[in-house]
Amino acid sequence: MAQTRTAPTGTAAGKTPGRRSPGDRILLGATRHSAARTAALALLAVAATGATLLLPAVLGHTLDLLLARRGAEATRWVLLCTGLVCVPAALDALDEVLSGTTAARTTAWLRHRLLGHVLAAGPRATARFAPGDLVTRLVGNAADVGTAPGTLAGSVAAVAGPVGGVVALGLIDPWLAGGFLVGAPLLALLLRAFARVSGDCATEYQRLQGEIAGRLVEAVDGARTIAAAGSAERETARVLAPLPELSRQGHRMWRVQGRAAAQAVTVVPLLQITVLAVAGLRLTQGALSVGDLLAASRYAVLATGVGVLVGHVGALVRARTAAGRVAEVLAEPATAHGYCRLPAGPGTLELRGVRAERGGRTVLRDVDLVVPGGTSLAVVGRSGSGKSVLAALAGRLADPAAGVVALDGVPLRELGHDTLRRAVGYAFARPAPLGGTIGGTIAFGAFDPGPDAVTDAARAACADGFVRRLPLGYATPCEDAPLSGGESQRLGLARAFAHAGRVLILDDATSSLDTLTEHEVTRALHGTTTRTRVVVAHRASTAARADRVAWLADGRLHATGTHEDLWRDPEYRALFGAP
Template sequence: MNSSPDSAGPAAGRSLSRAVLRQGGARCAALCAVGTAATAAGLLLPALLGHTLDLLLARAPAARWIGGCAGVVALLALLDGCASVLSGTADAQATAWLRRHLTGHVLALGPRAAARFGAGDLVARLVGNAAQAGTAPGALAALLAALAAPVGGVVALALLDPYLAAVFLAGAPVLALLLRSFARDTSACVADYQRVQGRIAGALAEAVGGFRTIRAAGVEDRETARILAPLPELSRAGHQMWRVQGRAAARAVTVAPLLNLAVLAVAGLLLARHRLSVGEVLAASRYAALATGVGALVGQLATLARARAATGRLAEVRAEPAPGYGAGRLPPGNGRLELRAVTALRGGRTVLDRVDLTVPGGTTLAVVGRSGAGKSLLAQLAGRLTDPDAGDILLDGVLLGDLAHAELRRAVAYAFERPALPGTTIEDTIAFGPTPATPAAVRSAARRAHADDFVRRLPDGYATRTADAPRSGGESQRLGLARAFAHGGRLLILDDALSSLDTVTEHRIAQTLLTPDPSRTRLLIAHRATTAARADRVAWLDAGRVRAVATHQELWREAEYRAVFGAGPENGESACGAGMARGTDGGAEAEAGTEAC
């Protein structure tokens, strides 16, 4: 499920890196300017200190120079504060852009994103990796400013005396090799660390989604062990990062002092020959320290390595092609749906195989079949939540891929078995859609979905916060249905959206839902015989193919069809009799049982 950060290709990573850097924009330019100014002030300070020391040794007036040194120190503190603010805001802006951009891309990918990466790993990428990748603009600007210090230090040494610069440059290649090795090794171990983090996040998300099953089975300890199984690998990657940084620091501690000592030794000889003053020797020691100061460079390179690895993981997500949309509009129609030789593969397996299916406009078609027959995938394809691998899908004669995004979403409404319920309040949740529904439409839809009564019993009615509203699975389904009803559309797709309702409520909603409406087509994914019985016709899916299209009563004569609903060949007729005898008062349950046959 997870892959290496570079699997999206270097080009994709570089493209995303450039986009992230552009988001820093003016702040990064300002950060570079502030950093360069701070470097210039830092380079000026040793010269001022050296000259001040010479004046003090000569007992000459030095008050102005002491004041100048104090001013430069204050300026450095101010510039450091400005750099911190600019770096933080640039990182925050880049991180926010990454999360907005990639969240939108993930939503555009739809179910394919979770299938490709896993929900937990996607969250890890969009939260943790986006924050790390967002540090790239600030780190790059800081690195450019930090590079100015060694360069400026070498130039300043050359201005004091060319021999000082020559001594330093003799050992500079060693420092360059040290930094190059550090950057390469850090990138590799950081990539491993982030990859393992993603695996842990993916396993945790799976466990959270199935926590009731885990608790019911009493296997909490086993699941905890499974989730944390990659911890040793994570530990190895983390320790490797510290070892890489430790080796770089150790080498720096070895090389840098030797270069400093060499520069000071030459400066001492030049002092003895009266080519340098005591103050200039002091300045030379400071410039040598600036020129060999790889600590700041190591820190910025480490940040950039983490940002690069994180950007690579985000580039994987971005490289997944999102479905494109046309600019077409639908002609007047009532939602005639056509699937022509539609084939869909998932996980290398053919789930739907050359499916041909027509749903006449204004009718209701139930899709039934055993588990794994492809019912839910067909529902996703019908409203273009995902695309087929082959074949065409048309709505009122127009290919779904040719429609504008807004046009398609206005035309198709969905209700699901486990609906997501976004929105601050219950009213917001029902109104949520391409165009928010009016309060009157919200209440009308809630009444049609038989949700109005329980919503009014909530503490604040329709103004109750959705997250705080106690509700059962069936009540959640009714809110999802109300949202679908509130937004109209010419095609309504219900993916087992009545499964958690009690029999009476299901029957009442079905009566509302299936009231003749020639302006709207309804596609029902049915797992209950009662639901299939209420449809105009039934499409029977078997092994990814449409085995038959007929009424439920006609198909019920087939033993294999009855077996889809758990009714064996010997009790098909008795099931009908039991349904009709379920009640003698003409109530909803008796009627529902009769219609199942």
């Protein structure tokens, strides 16, 4: 099976000194997108925290009134205590609903943006990221980022609680706040260590999730090969090979969180005891009342609210790590298009000084080639000679590292997106049925060619016959029409015939056709001079029907000419297994 491709996490998301990292910018963008909802969540959280902070003071004052036997006045304060208990509960319920809808809305926005960027980047994105890893980033990591606005809003309240508790202790008696602040640096160090270690765990955990997903998609895609090779157990072991390390990182995250909780259990009671000891001393000195002592005990609990902070810090760390992985995808540049239109012309295709690279390796170099408008060119060569790369460059599914590809004198880079896609049509060895129905698959493209053009294209591709035998003909859903490899290729050819304006590029698009069908399709292909045709050929018969042949060898244009002229060369004949 193909080796899983996984981009190194952190490369694109690495932080340049003095600048926000790409991941942080993603988090900021997600928060801005839901700014109103985030503000509402923050207000709800702060209001609930405010009520919680008022409650100890009100309870303390109520207790003092009761001890002073001022029952009539105390009744009003008891009712106020009841209200302060109920208000946070109601606000928390609203917060839960709003948090869920905000996370869903933000996740949907980010997934839409991410999917649009992946499709705009085209083959470059799938060349860098394995499909399974890409899906993990788009689905799982985007969902983690989607929780960031709610988590940030909750973090405001999570910080406001301890800060408010310390301020309240200071208002009751400055000595109480001083006693607490002596040990506060220990809590800060605990949170900092937790954030750092849990960040490392989350990064590795999410990377391993993407790797397993990538391997799984490869295995599903190669299910027939695995079954034929009898290697199901070995492939299962390969797919799940990262699982022990994933488990180790997961357990490590739980250990980090457990260690932080254990340390908090040790430190927090000491701080609370310190506050209570100071409060008791001040009570004996007459500086505090019994109600003040009760309030101080409650504020000491609020001031040491490390558990809430640990939860929010953990969620923010996961969201930030996920944002870094999302940022790596968005860092892959999308294809930029110009604004030029094509002048009137026959569809002359030119490659001038073209060099192409894949994975840091030069696969085409110094290619100079002209395909006159309305003619056909067969591209031949051994495996790895650069045929498919040249086909991709000819219609700008990829850009050359150097040189220019032009159509009727206009560089493809300068053409508008719609102009380019209306001018160039493609057919591939394994076309994807993306139109929903069989007819929709043929019509799928930059424009709808109309039902008559769809039918004509299907006839030219020798697909009309088997399509009409389907239960609903052209309206048959793709999932209800299991197709052979040859039938799928004929639909792909029909789609290309229906959309190609000036140039038609076939990249191994007839490899699954039987000889008779291939002959009929090729006759239809070469029976017109209104389109320029570029055909990646593996059969001598296909090359023989082309007007000219471009022979690639070792990434260079070895020779051009007619098939008849090149056939005199033994090396050329060897490409087709002929003596």
